[in-house]
Amino acid sequence: MSQWKQIQQLEIRLLEHVDYLYDDNFPMDIRQGLAGWIESQDWDSAVNDESMASVLFTNLLSQLEKVRSQEQNFLQRHNMKIIQQQLQRKYTTNPTSMARVISTCLREERRLLSSACTQEQGALEKSLQNSVAFERQKNMDNRVGIIRGSVQLMDQVVKCIEDMQDDFDFCYKTLQSRESSDRTSETMKQEVTRLQEMLNRLDFKRKEILSKMDVVIKEINDLMSSQLSPELQDWKRRQQIAAIGGPVLTGLEQLQSWFTVTAQSLFQIKRQLDKLGELVVKVTYESDPIPLQKPQLEERVKYLIYHLIKSSFVVEKQPCMPTHPQKPLIIKTGVQFTTKVRLLVKLPEVDYQLKVKTTFDKDLPPGRVSRQFFILTNNTKVMDIEDYSNGCLSVEFRHLQLKEKKYINGTKGNEGLLSVTEELHSLSFEACFTVQGLTIDLETCSLPLVVISNVSQLPGGWASVMWYNLLTDEPRNLAFFGNPPRAGWTQLSEVLSWQFSTFAGRGLNKEQLAMLGEKLLGQHASCSDYQVSWSKFAKENIPGKPFSFWMWLDSILELIKKHLLPVWNENYIMGFVSKEMERVLLKAREPGTFLLRFSESHLGGITFTWVEHGENGDVKFNSVEPYTKNRLSALPFADIIRDYKVITDGVVPENPLKFLYPDIPKDEAFGRLYNSQPSKVHPYIPSTLIPISEMRSSASSTPRSCPSPEPPMTPGEFDMLSENLCFDIDTMSSPYSE
Incomplete structure (x- = not known):
C-alpha cells in the first residue's frame, strides 16, 4: 500500500496535522494525483544536488501535464493548470527549494504513520499539538479582525469630523464676513447659536474619536502582549522541536497574517492621528481635546509599532549545512551553510532595499569560548519580496562559510573547559528598517550553533543540539553546557524515537524504548520520570565498553539509514534486546x-x-x-x-x-x-x-x-x-x- 493511501486511513486527529503540510508551496492536489511517482523519487538527495532537483522538477511538471490531459472534469483540469503555472513561477530558478518542501512533507508523513503505529503520542508532541489548537487560532483570527474593523470605522469617523469641520469653518468665516451692523440682529444671534451647536458637535466627535482610539490602542497592546507575543514564542519553541526531529514546523504564514494586520491597524491609527493634527491647524478652540491627548496617543502607537516590527524579524530557517539537512545548527569550518531570515510584517510602503548583515558571535563576552571564528564569505544581502510566500520580505544566505581565527603566533585559542561539541556559538542578523518616518533597528539571532572541524565530531555535535533544544527555550544561552540540566527519560525517549522516524522512516515502539531505557538507566529503567544527566547520555562510556550510549545509538542510526532501511521499515528488526531477554524469547520456539x-x-x-x-x-x-x-x-x-x-x-x-x-x-x-x-x-x-x-x-x-x-x-x-x-x-x- 502506498504511503499516501496509508496517510488517508489515519484517524482525524492526525489527518488534521496533514492539512498543515500542504499549501501553495506543495498543493495536496499534486500529492494526490502523483502519489506513486512522488514516493518513488529520491527527494532527500535532490535537496543537496541542484542538477538532480532540476531534473525532478522537469519530470514533475511532465507528470502533472500527463495527469491533467487525462482528467475528465473540466474544473479539476483548470485547477491543475493553475497549479502547474504557480509551480513554474516558484521553482524554475530554485528547484532545490521544491525538493526540500517535498522531502519535508514525505518525512513528516512517515513520522505520522510511525506515531499511529505506536498507538500513542509522547507527552512532548501532545503539548505541541495543544499549542496550535484550532480554537485558539480562531479566537486570534476573530480578535485581529475585530481590531481591523474598528480601525476602518475610525477612518470613517475621522472623515466625518473633517466634513463637519469644513462646514463649521465655512459658516464661521461667512459669519465673520458680515457687516458689523448686522451682527446685532436676531438672525445673527441664531447663526451664532447654530455655530456654537456645530462646535459642540465637533468637540463631541473629536472626544469620541480620541476615546475610541484609546480603546483600540489598549486592545492592540493587550493583543500583542497576551496573544501575539506568546504565539510567536510558541512558534519559536516548535521550531526548536522541529529542528531535532519533532513535528514539522507550521504556522509562520498565519503569524505573518496576524503581524501584518496588526501593523496595518497601527499605521492606520498613526495616519488618523496625523490627520487630526492637520485639522487642529485649521480649527482649534479652548479645551480642544486633540492637542491635549494626541501626543500621548502618538507615543503609544509608535511604541507598539516599534516593538511589533522588532519582534517580527525572525530566523525562518536555522543555519544548516546542505550536506546534512536533517541536522541543523551544526556548522563545519570550510563548508558552506545556509540560513534565512524573514520580516513578518508586510507593508506596501516599506523600503525594500533592506540590507541584512550577519555577524558571528556578536558581543560575545571575552573568554566565553576557546575558539573564535569569522565569516569568510559575503555577509550582507538585501531582503527581497517572496512571491511564493504571499509577498513577505526575506533573505536567504546560501553561501556562508566559517573560518577559525589564528593568533599572531599561529596557534589557536586556549583550550576551554568544554569540549568542541559543547561550545555554543551564535549567528546574529542586523538591519535598519525605515517606514513612514520611523527608523527601527532590527536584530535577531539564530539558535546556538555547534562548530566542528571534522565530520567525526558530527554525532557529538548533534547530541548537544538535541539536548539544548529539548531542555531550554532560551535563544542564546551559550553557557548552557557549563552546567547542563538533566532530561526526563519520558521526553528524552520521545526525542530518540524521533531520530529513528526522521533518519530511518520508522520510530521506536514502547518495547524498543523500554529496552533502550534499560540499556541507559539500568535499575532505574522502570522510572518513567527518571532524570538522565548529560554526561551519562553522551560523555560517559557504557560500563565495560569504549563508547558512550549516544555514540552507540547514533552508529545504529547510521547503519539503518545506509544498509538496513528496507528491513527496518518492515518492522523485522527487534533491535534493542539484551542477550538475556533474547534467550527467554527464543527458548520455547521452533x-x-x-x-x-x-x-x-x-x-x-x-x-x-x-x-x-x-x-x-x-x-x-x-x-x-x-x-x-x-x-x-x-x-x-x-x-x-x-x-x-x-x-x-x-x-x-x-x-x-x-x-x-x-x-x-x-x-x-x-x-x-x-x-x-x-x-x-x-x-x-x-x-x-x-x-x-x-x-x-x-x-x-x-x-x-x-x-x-x-x-x-x-x-x-x-x-x-x-x-x-x-x-x-x-x-x-x-x-x-x-
Whole structure:
C-alpha cells in the first residue's frame, strides 16, 4: 500500500496535522494525483544536488501535464493548470527549494504513520499539538479582525469630523464676513447659536474619536502582549522541536497574517492621528481635546509599532549545512551553510532595499569560548519580496562559510573547559528598517550553533543540539553546557524515537524504548520520570565498553539509514534486546527461529541469533559475528539472511535460519526484499556471494567470550563446497555470544 493511501486511513486527529503540510508551496492536489511517482523519487538527495532537483522538477511538471490531459472534469483540469503555472513561477530558478518542501512533507508523513503505529503520542508532541489548537487560532483570527474593523470605522469617523469641520469653518468665516451692523440682529444671534451647536458637535466627535482610539490602542497592546507575543514564542519553541526531529514546523504564514494586520491597524491609527493634527491647524478652540491627548496617543502607537516590527524579524530557517539537512545548527569550518531570515510584517510602503548583515558571535563576552571564528564569505544581502510566500520580505544566505581565527603566533585559542561539541556559538542578523518616518533597528539571532572541524565530531555535535533544544527555550544561552540540566527519560525517549522516524522512516515502539531505557538507566529503567544527566547520555562510556550510549545509538542510526532501511521499515528488526531477554524469547520456539538485534559490543553492528534443540532436550543459542557497514556494503542484509550457511564438521552447508521471531517463515518475511537471481541466459556460469559461518567442535573452538577471526577453510572443506555449489565467499564469520 502506498504511503499516501496509508496517510488517508489515519484517524482525524492526525489527518488534521496533514492539512498543515500542504499549501501553495506543495498543493495536496499534486500529492494526490502523483502519489506513486512522488514516493518513488529520491527527494532527500535532490535537496543537496541542484542538477538532480532540476531534473525532478522537469519530470514533475511532465507528470502533472500527463495527469491533467487525462482528467475528465473540466474544473479539476483548470485547477491543475493553475497549479502547474504557480509551480513554474516558484521553482524554475530554485528547484532545490521544491525538493526540500517535498522531502519535508514525505518525512513528516512517515513520522505520522510511525506515531499511529505506536498507538500513542509522547507527552512532548501532545503539548505541541495543544499549542496550535484550532480554537485558539480562531479566537486570534476573530480578535485581529475585530481590531481591523474598528480601525476602518475610525477612518470613517475621522472623515466625518473633517466634513463637519469644513462646514463649521465655512459658516464661521461667512459669519465673520458680515457687516458689523448686522451682527446685532436676531438672525445673527441664531447663526451664532447654530455655530456654537456645530462646535459642540465637533468637540463631541473629536472626544469620541480620541476615546475610541484609546480603546483600540489598549486592545492592540493587550493583543500583542497576551496573544501575539506568546504565539510567536510558541512558534519559536516548535521550531526548536522541529529542528531535532519533532513535528514539522507550521504556522509562520498565519503569524505573518496576524503581524501584518496588526501593523496595518497601527499605521492606520498613526495616519488618523496625523490627520487630526492637520485639522487642529485649521480649527482649534479652548479645551480642544486633540492637542491635549494626541501626543500621548502618538507615543503609544509608535511604541507598539516599534516593538511589533522588532519582534517580527525572525530566523525562518536555522543555519544548516546542505550536506546534512536533517541536522541543523551544526556548522563545519570550510563548508558552506545556509540560513534565512524573514520580516513578518508586510507593508506596501516599506523600503525594500533592506540590507541584512550577519555577524558571528556578536558581543560575545571575552573568554566565553576557546575558539573564535569569522565569516569568510559575503555577509550582507538585501531582503527581497517572496512571491511564493504571499509577498513577505526575506533573505536567504546560501553561501556562508566559517573560518577559525589564528593568533599572531599561529596557534589557536586556549583550550576551554568544554569540549568542541559543547561550545555554543551564535549567528546574529542586523538591519535598519525605515517606514513612514520611523527608523527601527532590527536584530535577531539564530539558535546556538555547534562548530566542528571534522565530520567525526558530527554525532557529538548533534547530541548537544538535541539536548539544548529539548531542555531550554532560551535563544542564546551559550553557557548552557557549563552546567547542563538533566532530561526526563519520558521526553528524552520521545526525542530518540524521533531520530529513528526522521533518519530511518520508522520510530521506536514502547518495547524498543523500554529496552533502550534499560540499556541507559539500568535499575532505574522502570522510572518513567527518571532524570538522565548529560554526561551519562553522551560523555560517559557504557560500563565495560569504549563508547558512550549516544555514540552507540547514533552508529545504529547510521547503519539503518545506509544498509538496513528496507528491513527496518518492515518492522523485522527487534533491535534493542539484551542477550538475556533474547534467550527467554527464543527458548520455547521452533528450532531455526531467529531474531535480529543490534550489537551491544560493536559500534554500528547487527547480529542474528537462532535457537537449536539437542536430542537430549538441551537448548542452544547461536549468534553470528555482527555485520557492520563494511560487511553490509558487499551484500544486502536480506540476501545475507537468505543465503547464510553453516559448515559443521565437514557436513554440507545449510541455512539454519527458518523462522523470523515469533513464527514467520523466513522467505515469507524477507522474500520481497531479496535481490533478483542472476539471469540464466548469461554467458558465464553465475556465482553467488554466500555468507558462511564455520562451526567447530567444542574441543577446538575459540572461547566465546573472546571471538577471533575464522581460520581459513581446509582444502577438503573447499572441495566439498565446490562439489555442491558454485560460490564466492563473502565473509567467514563465527557464531559467537556477545
